[in-house]
Amino acid sequence: MLRAVRGGRAVWAPRGGSGSGSGGAKLGRPLRTAAPQRSDIFRELGPRLSRLGQALRGQLPESEGAWNSLRPHQNSPPPPERADVVVVGGGVLGWSVAYWLKTLENRRHGMRVVVVERDPTYSQASTVLSVGGIRQQFSLPENIRLSLQSATFLRTINEHLWVPNEPPIDIQFQPSGYLFLASEHGAATLEAGVKVQREEGAKVALLSPSQLKAKFPWINTENVAVASYGLENEGWFDPWSLLNAFRRKAMSLGVYSCVGEVTSFVADTADNTPGMPRGVGRVKYVNVRLPDSPEQQPVSCAIVVAAAGAWTGKLLDSATAGLQGSLTLRRLPIEPRKRYVYVWHCPGGPGLETPFLIDTSGAYFRREGIAGNYLGSMSPPEGREPDAGNLEVDHDFFQEEVWPRLAHRVPAFRSLKQVKSAWAGYYDYNAFDQNGVLGPHPQLPNVFVLGGFSGHGLQQSPAAGRVAAELLLHGSCAAVDVGRLAPGRLWGSEPLLEAAIV
């Protein structure tokens, strides 16, 4: 150990002179911290430093790397006792808001943000089980704006999330567009949606059945009255890369990552705090249960961000169960709904031009790679929700519901015999109106709810995280008016309905 350190010292001894350039002498080129004349000095410097850094890191004992903030969180440290913001849930939304909080705060190292994730393997998280689509074809301006902004973020992702000395981020965006088909029955809704989308600046084309046939000859246009096709900023990408990029960058900015489950809140309520009005409370601590142990660690905090995906409703239910009596919380209708995804191979299927197709019947599919693989599924019909207790796949659902619809739309799929693979994941389903919930909880004003995106949370995560961080830091958000997404609506009588829920 000591030898390693001494070795490290020797290499880095000229540190004191690094400003004047002598430190760089060891690297073969002067190191300047002043404004660079030629940026390629820095480009060369990067890899060299990275190699040296790697060598140094290699000298450290296997198990720990106290100063390496980029280590993924196996052996993750327990949460700190005090934090400014505790983000519950390390899915894409949780890491996005953590990243934005650190980016938008104006003081470096100012705020202590902790992301608490109970399952570092993400075995059930929606983020990594989603199909990675991004589109602007929504009916609500809020959704369109969030998606447009997220698309811009994803396009310039390396300007935001690139970490020095790491390779550039590639989210493998496939800009193939979404193609929504509407029957006569749905045509008016589709056209109204396209009108709003165009007003918001999305590039969407309306296609007649014959235009559709000309563009995509493999489609059977029977009972299609009109179609809308996203020309830009729509397609699909790799969710895991996005999650990882957010996590890496946030950690490099000093966000704490820890493994544990948030089990309960300790709050000031009318019962224990004079002057607190009845019916509201203020969270002082969250209790975090550490993995494989009954131990609970309290973390004091000013703000809790509830970004627990499909379990956001459950989180608030169980975490506030201890407060019952003094504070009865209304139930948050964000719950897990199981959705299947099937992958199949079809050699003569639709070609390279295949978009993310949403059929009139609600079934969808897209291409997966270029070797003749496709993936798709549909949401189960009303009243046939599968049990959300596990993530087992119902293969009959494909044979009985999905396949007949897709084979009708794409006759090439008729020859399909069986699926290659399949998985299931949980939609973070907002049972009230299937739209994102973004804002402070009315009864617990320092709990910020960020969830319920019901199948479009991945694509909106960059913008939604930013909006949430701005609301937390500045109390308002200039870029997108998300007032209508605030949780207050959930207990009213006016759902904020989105027509284009897949």
Place this chain on the structure above:
Amino acid sequence: MAAALAIRGLRGGRIPPPPHPTGPLRGAASGALQRLGEWFYEVEVVLGWAERLRRRRLRRKNAHYSFIQSLHGHNVAAACFAMSCGGRVRFEGQQRWLCADSRGRWSPEVLQFHHVPVVAVDLSGSQLTYDGLDNFVLLTKLQHLDLSGCPHVDDWALGRLHVFGDSLQELSVARCPRVTERGLATLHQLPKLRCLDVGGLAVQSPGLLRILLEEMLPQCRVLGMEMEEGDPPEAPPELGQPPPLCDSAVIGGRVVPKWH
């Protein structure tokens, strides 16, 4: 908002990368490592600045020529932009290509083409980005577009070429290091395409991709993506007829050197 207020009143301590309470490092050893960690952190910040500076410069180079556009129309604006990128353009009915001189200046002659559509743009080897394409999206008669060897043209940029769907006949994205099969898939939006040069792209299975491209664009010749593995990405045949070199009468100079 209560939450915002709550957060502002908070004391914020300096947070080095998360400390590990049970780590075996202690005393001088851990102090040294800590310092090293911070030093690395500072170097990374500087590297981050350099990168940001580079991006800012690139953005400025790809700015939208809205002022020229408002004065002289989008054809002239597109031409000026292309020339200032070191590229060249051809207007309808002209044989000559126009480009900037060796000092990056273009001839005011271009202003006479106010109402003449641009039919060909050669931006090969330029620093064009997605944003730079803003300058071209209004060209409805563009037939020939050469983006070969552009280091910043990526799949997102290819996704924007659909605006030329009614006119574009020849396209080269050869040797664009950031173009992949994902971007090429969007070219089905160019039904008039007769010739597509995809030589020297870093794609996984060029043979299969070529077949798929030919299926997707049955009218189009796909150049430069040969089946044989290890085929050196040799200079592919020129698109269509070789464009004549810049007319020295126009620019009084030589062809601007390309970047690559």
